[in-house]
Amino acid sequence: MWLYFLSMHPGKTQVSGFQTGRPARQRPEAGTTAPLRWLSGFVPGAWFGDAWGVSTETLNSAAELRAFLHGLPGVDRVGAEERAARLATRSIKTTAKAAAIDLAISMVDLTTLEGADTPGKVRALCAKAAHPDPADASVPKVAAVCVYPDMVDVAVRSLDGTGIGVASVATAFPSGRAPMEAKLADTRAAVAAGAAEIDMVIDRGAFLAGDYAKVFDEIVAVKDACGDAHLKVILETGELATYDNVRRASWLAMRAGADFIKTSTGKVSPAATLPVTLVMLEAVRDYRAATGRQVGVKPAGGIRTTKDAIKYLVLVNETAGPDWLTPEWFRLGASSVLNDLLMQRRKLATGVYSGPDYFTLD
Amino acid sequence: MVFEYAPAPESRAVVDIRASYGLFVNGEFTEGHGEPFKSVNPADESVLADIARADESDVDRAVRAARTAFDKVWGPMPGRERAKYLYRIARLVQERSRELAVLESIDNGKPIRESRDVDVPLVAAWFFYYAGWADKLGHAGFGPDPKPVGVAGQVIPWNFPLLMLAWKIAPALACGNTVVLKPAETTPLTALLFADICRQAELPPGVVNIVTGAGETGRALVAHEGIDKVAFTGSTEVGRQIARTLAGTGRKLTLELGGKAANIVYEDAALDQAVEGIVNGIFFNQGHVCCAGSRLLVQESVAGEVLERLKARMATLRVGDPLDKNTDIGAINSAAQLARIEELSQAGEREGADRWSPPCELPSQGFWFAPTIFTGVAQSHRIAREEIFGPVLSVLTFRTPDEAVTKANNTPYGLSAGIWTEKGSRILWTAQRLRAGVVWANTFNKFDPASPFGGYKESGFGREGGRHGLEAYLNA
16 A cells, blocks of 8 residues: 555655644644544555654655545445435524534624724724624624634723634735735734634635645645634535535645635635535544544534524534534534524523514624 | 543434324225325334225225226326326425435435435435436336336335335336335335325326235235236345236236345455445345345455454444434334344354444334444355344455355345445446445445346346336337
């Protein structure tokens, strides 16, 4: 097996050379799944990338990365969509629904990504994030607020003391069509302003052209620029088009050091879908089984109702498993879903629906 | 976080189960002359209703009613008029779908998700499809003006009570035949509800007759001299008896019998979807499926990986109350079937195969069997050769495509098979060599009224479904 063979010869040529001072990847934390468990041929990547605390330099060439990604098992479109649709028929009622709603609220990355964003708009969103329902203190706060880099400063000050992190999109979001220096500057500026999480976009053009090494190197470079900030890698699955591509891009991003893989920018249709998220959840599950490192998943865009949100939670529960059912490992990139969650929450508690004017619009 | 799904039971209020049911003969419910029997809910062993038992005189009455209806009303009726009744039945099935689904799950033990999303929609689809043929029989390839056969005697099994009824009745009626149908003794209730739908649709009396009872009622029906055509779905053993009974009589016969389908997973398959397909292949309807993918043939190079994923997936299967909307695997249909599954599973262990089930708590009342796989199974083991008809999968391995095909075909049965590979040419190469009536590629247990279904060898003969399914009901 070529993968095994190559793993015996570390330290060959790097994928490409523009990035220097590349940090070694962290070893998988103790206590996660034993990396050896499924190594019997399950995931070839076990010997590569950030697995085993080996630095990415063990990736020998662009050709090998390409061969690895193309060697992943395919995704059958009909089967994947059928599975997602079937899980969507799960009936979540009463106590399960109440627990799911609170969990979903705590996983929301409350987002505003508009050209018309102002400090006032961002401050309002931050207030909402800390107290989603001013009438009910038992409502959990959301996971993070997600803004453009130039609004990070405002958001950080507004959220001071709430424990809510600020996530910033970066790397010339949403298209990613900018010189590498600009993308890195974008990232560093956001981190310097206090962003705890960076949502970068991959170069879909390079990915579709088969230049996986370029995509890989960019993620590594941005990860480096992130410092301690967590890196979410946006695949923009609506532009990758096939589930095979989604799986390949997921593995590519994870091996390049992503802490999270995220479906979409929200600017391209389709944004997050259940089958796409299913494929990504399978990827993080397999990746952890192979390497011991857990990577989070964030569907973003198009999640508008409580029903939608609960479908995603069921998908997580029955695909990656309960280990991912925390805000640390699963996020919902959305904004309008929050009020629907609040409305359903109050309906469950009181038995009656409150009108939309009983929930704040920020 | 542990995400527990709260119970989500479908309401039983939608069905009204009567204390006792008669036979449906000539458009009316009548008494039977045999000793009534009981239909039991397999999920908790509670008695659902007393069911009339048809003896020979009752069968004779039903056959004569069917003959009269054939001679006087249904046979002479133009196809476009028959079609109206069939469309009406299809729509009524849709309108009463919830009632039918709940009743099917109560009487059979199958999960409501399947009766709601698979059985009942397919029943409606079957009637819609054959309604469309009723006035186009001259274009079906059986001559310019093919004639109906006459009275059809139909005996159906308990695994898909209502769907098998639709498979039998819809083409028969579309072609201008009348029918006497015997549902299985453990699952008669939806057939009797269907009788009510026939009345609601104002189907002329005698066109559909339903006689309930056990084996002797079935024997009386298939041996009756007034029957022109027999259609049977069930065990190979009973199929043989029927074939002997009908030999030399000149009456038409189609048999859809057992199976031991191979589900072949090549190393280049889309593994996550293949695992789903394996699960759907064997655990759909508790494995009470004649075309179930009960033999997994997996290429050795990916066997470990596939099994690992399969076991992880099986651990998420939810076994329990058939009426809970989140249940994946319901109850075994009867004590007798449970005993057979247990017997064969024990034989599997004795013969040296490794048995595995995910941890799962089974209800104390009712008939239950945990989803089970056997690994290290050889072709010579009983669990690789005999139809278990339960949620039990035998896992075998192969090294080359030739070996896969050889092993797949090395069975007395030949009803269905599955192929999993991302390579189109390999699908075609394999499918051409498999001796099975239905071959699924990258999917399993998919049914459509336009697609013919039937077996090779001991799985029977004749085809049901599609244009081909008309042939059995026409004097072509």
